Amino acid sequence: MSAFIEQLPKVELHLHIEGSLEPELVFALARRNGITLDYANEAALKAAYEFDDLQSFLNIYYAGMSVLQTEQDFFDMTHAYLQRAHSEHVRHTEIFFDPQAHTGRGVPFSVVVTGIHRALEQARYDWGMSSRLIMSFLRDLPEASAIDTLRQAEPFHGWLTGVGLDSAETGNPPDKFRRVYAMARDQGYRLVAHAGEEGPPQYIRDALELLRVERIDHGVAAIKDPALMAELAENRIPLTVCPLSNLKLKVVNTMAEHPMGELLQAGLCVTVNSDDPAYFGGYMNANYRALQQGLGMSNSELLQLALNSVEASWLSPEEKALLNREVHEHGEKFGVYAPLG
Ligand code: HPA
Numbered sequence: 001m002s003a004f005i006e007q008l009p010k011v012e013l014h015l016h017i018e019g020s021l022e023p024e025l026v027f028a029l030a031r032r033n034g035i036t037l038d039y040a041n042e043a044a045l046k047a048a049y050e051f052d053d054l055q056s057f058l059n060i061y062y063a064g065m066s067v068l069q070t071e072q073d074f075f076d077m078t079h080a081y082l083q084r085a086h087s088e089h090v091r092h093t094e095i096f097f098d099p100q101a102h103t104g105r106g107v108p109f110s111v112v113v114t115g116i117h118r119a120l121e122q123a124r125y126d127w128g129m130s131s132r133l134i135m136s137f138l139r140d141l142p143e144a145s146a147i148d149t150l151r152q153a154e155p156f157h158g159w160l161t162g163v164g165l166d167s168a169e170t171g172n173p174p175d176k177f178r179r180v181y182a183m184a185r186d187q188g189y190r191l192v193a194h195a196g197e198e199g200p201p202q203y204i205r206d207a208l209e210l211l212r213v214e215r216i217d218h219g220v221a222a223i224k225d226p227a228l229m230a231e232l233a234e235n236r237i238p239l240t241v242c243p244l245s246n247l248k249l250k251v252v253n254t255m256a257e258h259p260m261g262e263l264l265q266a267g268l269c270v271t272v273n274s275d276d277p278a279y280f281g282g283y284m285n286a287n288y289r290a291l292q293q294g295l296g297m298s299n300s301e302l303l304q305l306a307l308n309s310v311e312a313s314w315l316s317p318e319e320k321a322l323l324n325r326e327v328h329e330h331g332e333k334f335g336v337y338a339p340l341g
């Protein structure tokens with residue numbers, strides 16, 4: 001166990017709250033809501049967490065979240081994640097939720113967002129943990145559904161900082177969502193999108209140019225395109241990379257082949273995140289540990305990754321300065337200094 005990693009002050013920027021739903025909570029909520037699952041028990045459900053690719057994960061991910069029915073369910077799920085994150089020294093978190101995965105089952109947008117928001121407020125009050133909420137559109141659904149979702153979000157705009165794009169990437173390019181991103185931008189939302197997870201580097205370019213996003217979720221396909229890498233480095237466009245997710249969904253075959261080290265060396269603003277921790281075998285500490293053990297990253301590099309997350313976050317400049325100092329002080333305590341200073 002690395003005390004350096006455990007105590008490192010962390011920022012998480014790529015976390016699907018529905019992907020934090022642990023099997024135990026899936027079954028507890030199923031019992032509470034009188035829902036019968038296709039799996040006999042927690043162990044049987046967990047045993048199904050063997051994925052070949054993104055789609056094989058998404059099938060189980062959408063099945064798991066079907067137990068979420070009431071505002072209390074969304075509160076309990078979010079609270080459980082925040083408690084875990086807090087225990088791992090996560091100081092700030094920017095959370096995705098998938099409204100269409102719930103409204104499509106007849107759960108109102110207001111129920112979803114109110115439960116999540118209430119848990120975020122409680123974490124701020126109890127632990128001083130800050131957060132932002134990002135509504136993510138499902139890219140395998142038509143753009144019209146995303147536009148309808150943006151409309152449903154209007155009364156809750158004050159609780160929502162940004163919009164994102166997730167679900168099945170291949171065959172659902174950024175171009176499909178040009179109009180809804182332009183509308184969200186006009187309404188004052190900040191913009192991110194998943195790109196270059198399973199999709200090609202061109203999807204990263206398109207997310208930047210056609211959707212005008214400020215951050216790329218995943219983005220590891222950039223490693224295949226040196227010109228794009230240079231552009232991302234030059235402009236310090238953040239990538240919210242998820243090492244254990246990439247391993248579990250076979251984006252990489254082994255952690256030793258993960259491009260995180262090369263991307264960092266090339267000067268990109270890469271960050272560490274857990275994506276769907278209940279499904280991919282670990283929260284933030286486990287992801288940092290995977291980079292240390294599987295890729296041989298040094299504490300100095302891990303410190304730089306933590307500083308990158310502060311830089312890439314949507315905290316105010318004052319909040320960033322405070323958190324930056326905290327990360328640097330943590331490094332000094334261990335005699336560790338960031339390569340970029
Ligand atoms: O990693 C992901 N990729 C795409 N869609 C998702 N929805 C939850 N997690 C993911």
Ligand SMILES: [Zn+2]
Nearest residue numbers: 016166217275
């Ligand atoms: Zn994701």
